[in-house]
Amino acid sequence: MSNEARYPSLRDRVTFITGGGSGIGAELTRSFAAQGARVAFVDIAETESRALCDRVKEETGQAPLFIPCDLRDIPALQAAIEQVRGQLGDVSVLLNNAANDQRHAVEEVTVEYWDERMAINQRPMFFAAQSIAPHMKRFGRGSIVNFGSISWKIGQGGMPAYTMAKASVHGLTRGLARDLGPFGIRVNTLLPGWVMTQRQLDLWVTPESAKQIDASQCIKDRVMPHHIAAMALFLAADDSAACTAQEFTVDGGWS
Numbered sequence: 001m002s003n004e005a006r007y008p009s010l011r012d013r014v015t016f017i018t019g020g021g022s023g024i025g026a027e028l029t030r031s032f033a034a035q036g037a038r039v040a041f042v043d044i045a046e047t048e049s050r051a052l053c054d055r056v057k058e059e060t061g062q063a064p065l066f067i068p069c070d071l072r073d074i075p076a077l078q079a080a081i082e083q084v085r086g087q088l089g090d091v092s093v094l095l096n097n098a099a100n101d102q103r104h105a106v107e108e109v110t111v112e113y114w115d116e117r118m119a120i121n122q123r124p125m126f127f128a129a130q131s132i133a134p135h136m137k138r139f140g141r142g143s144i145v146n147f148g149s150i151s152w153k154i155g156q157g158g159m160p161a162y163t164m165a166k167a168s169v170h171g172l173t174r175g176l177a178r179d180l181g182p183f184g185i186r187v188n189t190l191l192p193g194w195v196m197t198q199r200q201l202d203l204w205v206t207p208e209s210a211k212q213i214d215a216s217q218c219i220k221d222r223v224m225p226h227h228i229a230a231m232a233l234f235l236a237a238d239d240s241a242a243c244t245a246q247e248f249t250v251d252g253g254w255s
């Protein structure tokens with residue numbers, strides 16, 4: 001995006017993104033790299049992630065650091081963060097972006113499935129923040145952005161484990177903001193509306209749901225990944241220095 005805002009405070013800031021290889025995460029990776037931030041990301045989608053690194057290097061001159069990692073494996077996540085510290089230095093921006101919105105019927109959910117949904121949609125956010133907090137304390141400040149969703153606010157069915165995990169993000173944000181605020185670390189929730197990633201278009205967006213978007217959003221343009229990245233950049237930059245423990249919604253006015 002040639003007309004995107006510039007945030008001088010993001011230059012050289014080590015930024016760690018979960019699920020940064022595709023969807024909204026890919027646009028986060030691209031847009032933070034374009035600000036001159038030193039971006040590292042974890043993802044399970046290796047082919048897409050490596051292709052993204054090539055594209056970002058072509059655009060910005062600097063390849064992000066991609067570490068293959070399944071976030072359900074917390075020791076692997078902790079090791080990835082340690083690798084980032086060794087290669088790039090202390091992380092001062094954490095974007096807890098990864099999630100999986102697989103649909104599930106109430107009667108089909110088992111205990112194992114429920115735990116697995118939390119293991120991707122909820123648990124890594126806390127453990128990434130726990131591992132990176134010491135980096136931010138040494139750095140003297142930091143910004144953590146936890147990705148929520150408007151789905152639970154608008155009463156969406158068909159994926160109760162996902163909507164519960166996403167509602168719980170707000171509790172994590174507010175609790176961490178209180179604990180980490182004295183160290184200059186800010187924690188906020190970013191709630192995307194329905195964002196037209198390739199995955200959403202391939203799996204869930206139908207002619208009927210397109211009509212639903214038109215009826216539900218105040219503005220009729222589609223919400224795109226760069227709209228979400230624009231808010232993440234602001235929340236990561238020093239320009240939002242007084243914003244913490246809050247929710248920021250980018251949904252075209254749906255919720």
Ligand SMILES: NC(=O)c1ccc[n+]([C@@H]2O[C@H](COP(=O)([O-])OP(=O)(O)OC[C@H]3O[C@@H](n4cnc5c(N)ncnc54)[C@H](O)[C@@H]3O)[C@@H](O)[C@H]2O)c1
Pocket residue numbers: 018019020021022023024025042043044045069070071072096097098099100101120147148149150151191192193194195196197199200
């Ligand atoms: N797209 C939307 O409409 C929408 C709406 C509301 C909220 N959100 C939220 O925004 C964030 C990004 O959404 P998205 O649509 O880009 O998601 P996505 O599913 O398209 O991408 C998520 C990324 O996380 C990675 N990932 C998934 N499981 C992983 C695992 N176990 N370990 C490591 N990486 C893993 C995927 O490979 C992918 O690159 C999520 O937190 C999502 O809940 C998205």
